Structure formats: C-alpha cells, structure tokens
Amino acid sequence: MLSESERHTLLKIARETITAAAAHQPLSKIDLNALPPALREELTCFVTLTLQGGLRGCIGGLEAREPLALDVQEHAMGAATYDPRFDPVTSDEAKRLHIEISVLTTPEPVIYQSPDELLKILRPLIDGVMLKQDFRRATFLPQVWEKIPDPQTFLEMLSEKMGARHDAWRSPSTQAFRYQVEMFEENE
Numbered sequence: 406m407l408s409e410s411e412r413h414t415l416l417k418i419a420r421e422t423i424t425a426a427a428a429h430q431p432l433s434k435i436d437l438n439a440l441p442p443a444l445r446e447e448l449t450c451f452v453t454l455t456l457q458g459g460l461r462g463c464i465g466g467l468e469a470r471e472p473l474a475l476d477v478q479e480h481a482m483g484a485a486t487y488d489p490r491f492d493p494v495t496s497d498e499a500k501r502l503h504i505e506i507s508v509l510t511t512p513e514p515v516i517y518q519s520p521d522e523l524l525k526i527l528r529p530l531i532d533g534v535m536l537k538q539d540f541r542r543a544t545f546l547p548q549v550w551e552k553i554p555d556p557q558t559f560l561e562m563l564s565e566k567m568g569a570r571h572d573a574w575r576s577p578s579t580q581a582f583r584y585q586v587e588m589f590e591e592n593e
Contacts (some may be wrong), residue, residue, distance in 0.1 A: 411443050412589045415440045418474060419452055419481035419504050420591075426485045427499035435474050451546060453505040453584075454482040460480070462488040462568060467535060467544060467584075475478055477491040477506060505590040507546055509533065512582035520575040532583040536563050536574055543567035547586055 409416070418435065425432050437445050441475050450473065451465025464483030466476065479502070485494040491565065494502065517523040527534060535544040543566040545559065553559045564573035573579050 407443055407589070408441075410580060411441055412506075413442060414445070415474065415477045415506055416504055416589070416591055418477050419506060420434065420483040421456070422478050423485045423502060424492060424496075424499050424503070426482050427494045427496045432478065432482065435478060437472055439476065440472075440474055440535075445472045447471060449476050449509050450480055451507045451509070452484045452493070452541045453507070453546075455503045455505070456501060460490075461502060462491055462494065464488055465507070465509070467509065467542075469511070473508065476575040482526070490578065499505065503591055505588060506546070507533075507586040507588045509586050510584045512584040514579040515583050517581070523574070523581055524562070527555055527556050527559075527583065529556065531585060533586055534559070534563060535582040536560070536565065536567050536579055537582065538569055538573055538579040541567045541569060546588075548588065 423433065443503040449466035449469045451463060454462040457565070464480045464487060469476070472482055485499070485559070515523060515526055517526055531548055533544060533547045536544060543563055545563050551561065553562055556576035560574040561571040565571050567573065
C-alpha cells in the first residue's frame with residue numbers, strides 16, 4: 406500500500422507529465438534518490454485519463470521494468486499522446502483531465518480445468534484479467550467489471566480486444582492471468 410504522500414507524488418508526476426506533453430515541452434527529470442523507497446521499487450501501472458466522465462486515454466504495462474515513478478511518467482505520457490484510440494491531448498484539455506493511476510501486482514497464471522471453472526474462479530471488481538494466445542494479449546483492469554459485470558461477457562469482450570474471436574477465452578491455447586491493483590485518483 407502506498408501512503409497518501411506517495412500517491413500524491415505519483416499523481417503530481419502524472420499531472421506535470423501530461424501538461425508538458427500537451428504543450429510539447431520536455432519532461433522533467435525525476436530524481437529517484439529524492440523519492441521514498443516505494444516509488445523506486447520496480448512496479449508497473451496503468452494511467453487512465455478521463456474528460457467529463459468519458460475515457461480520453463489509458464496506457465499501461467503488465468510487467469515491471471523500471472521504478473514506479475518512471476513507469477508513471479512513461480504511461481502518463483503514453484495516455485496523453487500515444488493511445489491509438491484518441492488524438493493527442495491538447496493543452497486546453499490537459500487542464501481539465503481527471504487522472505487515475507492503477508498500480509498492478511504481478512500477473513499470475515490462473516489454473517483451471519475448463520472454461521466454466523474459469524468463470525467461477527475470477528473475482529469481479531477484484532481481479533484484473535489478462536488473456537494471452539500466441540503473440541496476442543489483452544487486459545482489462547478490475548475497474549472494467551463495473552461496466553461489464555457478467556464474467557462470460559467480460560471474457561468475450563477481452564478476447565475481442567485481444568484481436569481474436571469472442572470465444573477465444575474458451576480455447577485450450579489461451580492462457581488466463583489475473584492481478585490486482587491499488588487504484589487512486591485526483592481529488593480522492
């Protein structure tokens with residue numbers, strides 16, 4: 406669990422990154438030595454941007470490769486400028502964006518014998534789910550359960566997000582992984 410101060414620092418990093426990216430300015434260099442140990446730990450996150458309640462960008466990682474503070478900066482930049490579903494965030498929009506950060510635990514394989522068993526194992530609103538089939542993979546954060554509460558529909562939509570048929574989650578060649586998140590946002 407991150408402290409309130411650590412959460413505030415990560416949200417500040419995300420806000421400054423998005424503001425700089427939208428203005429086409431260089432990003433601030435983060436002094437890792439000045440940060441608490443929790444923010445220097447190798448973790449990964451998703452940064453979700455909303456504007457007036459609608460999704461405006463969401464980029465993240467599933468594997469930790471760098472200190473959390475740098476990961477937040479990288480994914481805030483990605484959400485603001487590289488989400489392929491949206492044009493880059495403008496300076497005017499940047500001021501009005503709402504920022505949410507989800508820090509992920511390491512995804513673990515789900516062991517199950519049948520598709521029906523998988524449906525029973527997954528915990529709505531708790532588990533983020535990643536599906537992997539050959540070179541494809543896709544994930545839904547635990548928050549997505551709020552919009553898609555039915556496990557079968559959840560897995561069908563995740564299969565389609567992966568670029569596969571809606572029933573790909575039932576295939577023996579598809580692996581399922583789950584993880585949890587610590588989610589926090591501005592103005593909590």
